[in-house]
Amino acid sequence: MDPELEAFVPFFPDVDLNDPASARASLAALAGGVPAADVPGMVIEDRTVPADPGVPVRIYRPREARGAVIWLHGGGFVMGGLDTEHPWAARIAADSGAVVISVGYRLAPEHPYPAALDDVYAVLAWAAENAAGLGVDPERIAIGGHSAGATLAAAVALLARDRQGPALRFQLLNQPGLDERQESWSARTFTDTPWMTRDKISAAWRHYLGDAPATPYAAPGRAEDLTGLPPAHIATAEFCPNRDEGIEYALRLLRAGVPVELHQWAGTFHGSQALLSAEVSQRQIAELGAVLRRAVAG
Numbered sequence: 696m697d698p699e700l701e702a703f704v705p706f707f708p709d710v711d712l713n714d715p716a717s718a719r720a721s722l723a724a725l726a727g728g729v730p731a732a733d734v735p736g737m738v739i740e741d742r743t744v745p746a747d748p749g750v751p752v753r754i755y756r757p758r759e760a761r762g763a764v765i766w767l768h769g770g771g772f773v774m775g776g777l778d779t780e781h782p783w784a785a786r787i788a789a790d791s792g793a794v795v796i797s798v799g800y801r802l803a804p805e806h807p808y809p810a811a812l813d814d815v816y817a818v819l820a821w822a823a824e825n826a827a828g829l830g831v832d833p834e835r836i837a838i839g840g841h842s843a844g845a846t847l848a849a850a851v852a853l854l855a856r857d858r859q860g861p862a863l864r865f866q867l868l869n870q871p872g873l874d875e876r877q878e879s880w881s882a883r884t885f886t887d888t889p890w891m892t893r894d895k896i897s898a899a900w901r902h903y904l905g906d907a908p909a910t911p912y913a914a915p916g917r918a919e920d921l922t923g924l925p926p927a928h929i930a931t932a933e934f935c936p937n938r939d940e941g942i943e944y945a946l947r948l949l950r951a952g953v954p955v956e957l958h959q960w961a962g963t964f965h966g967s968q969a970l971l972s973a974e975v976s977q978r979q980i981a982e983l984g985a986v987l988r989r990a991v992a993g
Contacts (some may be wrong), residue, residue, distance in 0.1 A: 791982020
């Protein structure tokens with residue numbers, strides 16, 4: 696493991712996804728210690744996207760933005776929101792030069808699948824319809840996220856393709872969890888790695904799926920046909936149970952004729968990019984912005 700990251704492992708909070716309320720409080724406390732990027736000239740606005748129910752979003756508008764990204768926070772479908780994601784969304788907007796639409800999708804277990812998926816798709820449709828008002832090119836809209844947010848991003852890309860909905864220019868999947876069966880080598884081997892464990896992943900999927908079957912729109916790794924999807928950037932962490940799911944999904948996209956960039960970050964673990972003092976974390980965050988800049992803002 697990267698020595699700069701390893702030094703922080705003992706200080707990571709013990710989050711129990713079987714207790715959603717305490718898990719949310721722990722993540723909020725952790726996120727509260729991350730300084731937000733101060734970007735001169737960037738306008739930040741909270742809005743509610745019309746839907747049933749309305750979906751809260753936080754919009755970050757850098758100067759002279761041309762494209763946009765629908766950005767989805769992590770948290771195992773159970774934790775997180777606009778405030779916990781604020782430090783990262785602001786950085787992504789600043790580094791990418793794109794309008795970032797951070798989505799406060801509904802959380803499980805109170806709102807199991809497909810609530811979060813419906814929320815994100817509603818925001819995508821709204822962004823495409825209102826691109827002019829957002830000051831962006833409707834042909835330059837991407838979707839992306841971290842962890843569970845990356846899962847949702849992959850699912851919405853599948854849904855938009857199948858519904859012949861808004862055209863997505865790009866999908867950015869950072870450490871996605873794509874298959875609730877946890878049958879990959881990394882899922883079976885990294886059962887107690889920092890921050891993310893097999894038990895946490897099982898709890899997250901249980902909360903998210905509820906009584907629903909695991910369709911490809913819930914667990915995109917189950918999708919048989921990956922043709923016609925938008926180009927992708929997939930990033931994985933070495934000591935992460937989700938690692939091999941992301942790598943295999945990248946390979947399957949390539950075999951389906953979808954352009955893919957895959958970056959496996961050596962020495963990292965799930966969510967370790969939150970440790971901004973580590974040089975590898977700084978490179979990870981910078982790369983997310985650079986990738987989106989090339990994809991939608993360049």
